Amino acid sequence: MTQANGKHDERLEQLLRRWGAEEAARRQSAVAAPFSDRPPEARPWPLRRWLPLAAAFAFLAVGAGLYLVSTLSPRMGESPAAPGAGEAKEIRKQLDRALADLAEARRLLEDQKQALAAEVARLRQSSDTALAAQRDAEKKLAALEARQTATMGLLQQVHLAAATPGEGGIRALQAAARENRLLSRGAELRARIPNQAVRRLFDAQEVLLTQLDLLNPGNRSELESFTKLVQSTDLGPQIREALRAGGADPAVTQWLIETQLVLSGVKRAG
Amino acid sequence: MEPREAEWIARWQAGDRAAFDRLYAHYAGWVMAYLRRSGFEPADADDLAQEVFVRVLKSIHTFDAARGAFVPWLATVARNVARRSWGGRPSPDHLDPEMAEAVFAAAEDAAARPETREEIEALRGCIDALPPDLARFVRLRYVEGMTTRGMAEAERLPEATVRLRLGEAKALLEKCLKSKGVWE
Numbered sequence: 122m123t124q125a126n127g128k129h130d131e132r133l134e135q136l137l138r139r140w141g142a143e144e145a146a147r148r149q150s151a152v153a154a155p156f157s158d159r160p161p162e163a164r165p166w167p168l169r170r171w172l173p174l175a176a177a178f179a180f181l182a183v184g185a186g187l188y189l190v191s192t193l194s195p196r197m198g199e200s201p202a203a204p205g206a207g208e209a210k211e212i213r214k215q216l217d218r219a220l221a222d223l224a225e226a227r228r229l230l231e232d233q234k235q236a237l238a239a240e241v242a243r244l245r246q247s248s249d250t251a252l253a254a255q256r257d258a259e260k261k262l263a264a265l266e267a268r269q270t271a272t273m274g275l276l277q278q279v280h281l282a283a284a285t286p287g288e289g290g291i292r293a294l295q296a297a298a299r300e301n302r303l304l305s306r307g308a309e310l311r312a313r314i315p316n317q318a319v320r321r322l323f324d325a326q327e328v329l330l331t332q333l334d335l336l337n338p339g340n341r342s343e344l345e346s347f348t349k350l351v352q353s354t355d356l357g358p359q360i361r362e363a364l365r366a367g368g369a370d371p372a373v374t375q376w377l378i379e380t381q382l383v384l385s386g387v388k389r390a391g
Numbered sequence: 392m393e394p395r396e397a398e399w400i401a402r403w404q405a406g407d408r409a410a411f412d413r414l415y416a417h418y419a420g421w422v423m424a425y426l427r428r429s430g431f432e433p434a435d436a437d438d439l440a441q442e443v444f445v446r447v448l449k450s451i452h453t454f455d456a457a458r459g460a461f462v463p464w465l466a467t468v469a470r471n472v473a474r475r476s477w478g479g480r481p482s483p484d485h486l487d488p489e490m491a492e493a494v495f496a497a498a499e500d501a502a503a504r505p506e507t508r509e510e511i512e513a514l515r516g517c518i519d520a521l522p523p524d525l526a527r528f529v530r531l532r533y534v535e536g537m538t539t540r541g542m543a544e545a546e547r548l549p550e551a552t553v554r555l556r557l558g559e560a561k562a563l564l565e566k567c568l569k570s571k572g573v574w575e
Contacts, residue, residue: 129565129574130561130565132574133561133564133565133568136507136510136511136514137514137529137532137533137561137564138490138493138496138497138533139493139496139497139500139501139507139511140511140514140515140518140533141490141493141497141530141532141533141534141536142421142424142493142494142496142497142498142533143497143501143511144530144533144534145420145424145427145428145494145534145535145536146420146421146423146424146494146497146498147420148420148424148534149419149420149421149423149424149427149436150416150419150420150421150423151420152423152433152437153419153420153423153437153440154437154441156411156412156415156419156441156444157441250485250541250544250545251483251485253544254483254484254485254540254541254544257484257544312551
């Protein structure tokens with residue numbers, strides 16, 4: 122049953138990807154410019170690049186038309202050599218029609234302007250999203266660099282602890298794990314591990330870390346049994362393999378490395 | 392390779408430019424979709440797609456249908472053009488690079504396995520029948536090629552919520568496909 126579900130999940134993912142790619146290609150196909158083997162600067166601009174210019178030009182043209190009409194109308198009314206009443210009526214009618222046409226053109230342009238403003242807002246929003254993503258990435262990078270510096274400190278602490286075998290060394294490792302908030306960080310990171318294999322490793326490391334935290338280093342038998350437990354569950358190779366596979370959240374990777382570092386110290390100090 | 396595609400290529404290699412135009416009409420959308428999912432803005436994607444096909448046009452003599460299908464060859468050209476144009480900029484983390492690659496995988500799959508069409512059509516119907524908000528999540532992920540993190544930012548939601556909603560959508564789609572008899 123689970124196997125069948127897994128198979129369906131996989132197939133659905135494949136179908137969704139293919140459907141999504143087809144949809145994306147169909148959409149892009151509709152807006153693709155006709156092929157031209159001329160260099161980019163010599164190519165005609167596609168419609169969507171012309172549109173804002175065309176709209177601006179049309180707007181200017183209509184404005185000029187309105188101006189002309191508004192300056193012509195009073196002169197026609199005041200003309201001393203006014204044509205006959207029938208002709209004047211006809212001219213008036215034509216003028217009214219022209220004004221109505223212009224009003225319609227102005228309305229269409231207004232619609233076009235609104236559509237363009239919406240497009241600009243959308244583009245601005247997508248550029249804001251990209252900027253926000255970049256800022257987010259920069260923040261993460263800074264956090265990662267800070268953690269790497271902290272790891273170097275932790276490494277020194279672990280080496281010092283290993284140089285003091287027995288109770289003193291274990292106490293130093295407990296202090297190192299607490300200073301680096303390994304347990305509380307682990308609890309925060311748990312939700313960010315979609316990969317089952319990495320999560321299993323994470324859980325196993327967390328169990329050992331909790332035991333280290335609760336361990337009474339003064340109790341010789343407790344210390345010995347904990348050291349044996351750590352030695353018998355060497356997850357180093359599995360962690361290295363999982364990290365090599367990639368895809369894990371950088372903070373999770375960092376946590377696994379630091380935890381492994383502390384536990385390797387236990388093997389030497391215990 | 393689809394028979395018509397093979398025919399277009401053969402005619403094009405024999406000097407028929409109209410055959411190339413048909414090939415362009417067929418594949419320009421796929422190339423542009425790849426470029427958009429790689430992070431290029433629409434106008435740049437347009438220009439780069441033209442550049443891809445200019446290169447394809449110039450190097451057609453190097454394409455040998457007996458040695459491989461056309462789509463992977465086209466994909467290689469597109470990847471090179473995209474990489475060179477993107478330069479040293481960091482990849483946009485709101486877009487999933489796997490989804491960009493999925494475009495060419497889908498183009499190849501469409502040519503190689505037309506029998507999947509029935510499933511795709513059923514899936515399309517199921518997506519249209521989804522509640523609009525779930526359908527939007529599916530489109531952002533699978534049509535726009537966004538990461539769940541990018542979707543979370545665009546929708547101003549926690550990433551976990553986005554994952555949850557995608558999971559809900561997939562469960563409904565699976566149920567729908569079963570009810571249509573596509574799956575048992």
